[in-house]
Amino acid sequence: MAETDGGFAPGCPMATSAGRSTPRNPRLSGRPRGPVAGVPVYRPDIYSAAAIRDPYPHYAALRDLGSVVWLAKQRIYALPRYAEVRAALADDAAYRSAHGVPLNAIARRIGRTSTLLSDGAEHDQRRNLLAHRLTPRALRPLQPRIDELAERTVRGAVGRGVVDGVDDIALAMPLSIVPDLVGWPQRGRDRLVHWAGAIFDNLGPWNLQTVRSGPAALSMLAFVHSLARRRDVLPDSMAAEVVRRIERGELTTADCRGLFIDYLAPSIDTTAGAIAAALWLFARHPDQWELLKQRPELVPGAVNEVIRLESPLRAFGRRLAAPTPVGDVLLPAGAQVLMMYASANRDERFWADPERFDITRDATGQLGFGYGVHGCAGQGLARLETSAVLRSLLAHVERIEVAGEPEPALNNVIHRFGRLPVRLVPARAAA
Numbered sequence: 001m002a003e004t005d006g007g008f009a010p011g012c013p014m015a016t017s018a019g020r021s022t023p024r025n026p027r028l029s030g031r032p033r034g035p036v037a038g039v040p041v042y043r044p045d046i047y048s049a050a051a052i053r054d055p056y057p058h059y060a061a062l063r064d065l066g067s068v069v070w071l072a073k074q075r076i077y078a079l080p081r082y083a084e085v086r087a088a089l090a091d092d093a094a095y096r097s098a099h100g101v102p103l104n105a106i107a108r109r110i111g112r113t114s115t116l117l118s119d120g121a122e123h124d125q126r127r128n129l130l131a132h133r134l135t136p137r138a139l140r141p142l143q144p145r146i147d148e149l150a151e152r153t154v155r156g157a158v159g160r161g162v163v164d165g166v167d168d169i170a171l172a173m174p175l176s177i178v179p180d181l182v183g184w185p186q187r188g189r190d191r192l193v194h195w196a197g198a199i200f201d202n203l204g205p206w207n208l209q210t211v212r213s214g215p216a217a218l219s220m221l222a223f224v225h226s227l228a229r230r231r232d233v234l235p236d237s238m239a240a241e242v243v244r245r246i247e248r249g250e251l252t253t254a255d256c257r258g259l260f261i262d263y264l265a266p267s268i269d270t271t272a273g274a275i276a277a278a279l280w281l282f283a284r285h286p287d288q289w290e291l292l293k294q295r296p297e298l299v300p301g302a303v304n305e306v307i308r309l310e311s312p313l314r315a316f317g318r319r320l321a322a323p324t325p326v327g328d329v330l331l332p333a334g335a336q337v338l339m340m341y342a343s344a345n346r347d348e349r350f351w352a353d354p355e356r357f358d359i360t361r362d363a364t365g366q367l368g369f370g371y372g373v374h375g376c377a378g379q380g381l382a383r384l385e386t387s388a389v390l391r392s393l394l395a396h397v398e399r400i401e402v403a404g405e406p407e408p409a410l411n412n413v414i415h416r417f418g419r420l421p422v423r424l425v426p427a428r429a430a431a
């Protein structure tokens, strides 16, 4: 169990009570020295390699400490419990994404033209630009292609002995679907997984992970810059729509750059994380696999339960626009606050028996796709891909077995396996 100082932090020079605090400009304020009075302090680094490998004891310790906790290492506030995360995500006027989502200043600066890091009307405008192409209705024509790809992927892996659940199954889906949809040309595709993971890593705090993945994140940005400048995008894609609007003078090249980062970077690791987690969970819980075989109508609920229990996106930050109460304390304007989706999704105050993988539970309230105005724009696609893999597995696989030691992919923001040796034992009819 992670160690904490177990007590309450001393008061700090910043605002401590309603009406007395002064709104601070987040860009000028620098890093606060300590928390406001009454906020418990957590000293272990939840972004250390060990904590990334096994974050759950840290999350449990944070939830036990309080509804808001000061992370001493990052010098930010964290919301580890369900109720506060959901309430904060619903209050986008107080919890702002600009200057707030990434935990380091360089990413906050580089990402400032993205949908993820914008607020209010600017955010609406950026999101409306393309999110309509990801609604369930707009995605319907893609369904046969996704199903066919899942069939091919699963049939290719079944009965083949030990395969890698990540490279051979989970990554195959987003890598085949999203680049075409977004309009990424054939070149550079072999580097997409590495690049997109690096972009996520760089949204974390300034640590070794961030430094190591910096060059890859910059390479992706440079590549995207050249695509946007040359308008080198696939026809009939999301990017082609943007290019048409650039030519009509409605958008700029920067919008085209933003599109690739907005829609490609978050679509690969996250979806692969969900699919690999599903393989892992069903392998470890054969009773749940049996149940799914008997009741395939539970597939959509099972996807929610996988995302709840093994949330691919651990946490993102926000910046307070004004002094904001959380529980009994008033957090100062300008403070950065971490939305701990993965911890909220295991909060024992909200979920009954939260550590249990139970595909019959109603997990529709899980926060793994976020919530509110910044709720995941690509969740419909992620659900389609994950469900298609599960349905193909149901058709061809008797049981899933873990066939070796899995390895986590170390990343500041993404929680997923880097390698997951599995054996897909063929269903009798398919053997």
Ligand code: HEM
Pocket (backbone or CB within 6 Å): 097, 101, 115, 116, 117, 127, 134, 178, 262, 263, 264, 266, 267, 268, 270, 271, 274, 307, 311, 312, 313, 316, 341, 367, 368, 369, 370, 371, 373, 374, 375, 376, 377, 378, 379, 381, 382
């Ligand atoms: C299992 C897969 C996925 C998970 C767990 C996931 C998770 C999330 C979360 C938690 C957010 C909220 C960020 C915030 O609160 O600031 C988000 C936003 C977003 N996601 Fe996803 N995501 C997934 C797949 C995808 C895919 C496939 C795409 C694109 C094709 C995508 C595109 C986006 C975009 C554009 C946003 C920003 C929305 C906004 O700021 O308005 N995501 N995602």
